[in-house]
């Protein structure tokens with residue numbers, strides 16, 4: 001039985017950790033936030049929740065299909081049946097291509113919470129260094145650290161992973177090939193249903209790229225809550241602006257594109273510095289000699305499915321090494 005540290009409790013880290021634990025290894029997960037989910041997070045408010053990161057996922061790979069079938073049976077996910085359109089200069093147009101979309105229930109973080117249920121996870125523990133020693137890898141955090149790990153998995157974005165694998169220059173160089181575009185998200189509540197003929201839209205606009213009515217998904221509290229995502233270019237140009245100045249700009253763009261007059265009664269914004277990645281299509285990276293690897297959406301295709309598969313693929317590499 002090997003002692004393995006996994007840094008990051010997003011879907012990649014948790015799918016990796018689950019596979020390793022199921023094979024009998026002693027796995028500890030370290031996560032800087034208060035809960036599991038990463039970019040599949042859910043923000044709770046007094047008036048219902050918002051999934052301010054990923055909004056849905058699709059399924060193409062057979063092994064991911066098998067995992068999703070299990071989550072469907074456990075009521076952790078459900079098919080999405082909302083009306084999705086393409087919003088272009090105020091006109092709602094049908095999508096040219098349609099595929100089944102799924103959402104986690106009751107919030108997007110449900111899948112990661114389910115995956116983390118039987119794992120040993122240290123929350124609110126940001127790993128600041130990963131260093132080799134005589135008794136295996138040592139992980140350090142602000143108030144302390146722990147030695148003696150036989151292997152380390154970094155399931156975090158490349159900008160955060162690169163400094164942590166600096167002791168293995170070849171791996172760090174591969175990590176630096178990856179990257180993410182940022183995304184500003186606004187969470188907006190209206191006091192009455194908006195007069196719109198859609199629940200979600202890909203928006204062709206200078207500011208926003210995507211909007212979704214939160215309660216159009218199964219398991220959500222009723223209410224007119226919308227999540228608006230700025231497009232990557234706009235998000236990059238306004239990355240260092242404050243949340244207070246960004247939220248009204250996204251809301252105005254939504255109102256202009258969708259053509260309604262209602263005023264928002266509650267707004268907040270969240271900056272995702274590392275949001276979306278084109279993905280390196282490499283699956284995962286593993287240094288068999290030093291026993292350290294990296295996984296995540298950016299190693300694969302930049303989506304939830306890719307992140308999950310990146311984690312299970314890296315776990316398979318570790319299992320063949322031990």
Ligand SMILES: Cc1cc2nc3c(=O)[nH]c(=O)nc-3n(C[C@H](O)[C@H](O)[C@H](O)COP(=O)(O)OP(=O)(O)OC[C@H]3O[C@@H](n4cnc5c(N)ncnc54)[C@H](O)[C@@H]3O)c2cc1C
Pocket residue numbers: 007008009010011012013030031032033036037038039040052053054055056057058125126127128155156157160183185229272274275276295296297298302303304305307
């Ligand atoms: C706005 C937005 C919209 C999206 N829309 C979609 C979509 O519609 N469909 C889709 O499939 N995908 C979508 N995605 C992408 C999807 O969310 C990601 O592909 C997937 O969630 C990535 O999972 P991950 O485990 O690789 O990384 P993450 O979810 O980022 O997990 C990494 C975890 O590591 C933690 N961490 C980082 N550094 C440290 C450290 N030093 N110590 C400890 N913990 C650390 C972080 O807190 C985080 O929890 C979207 C993402 C965003 C942001």
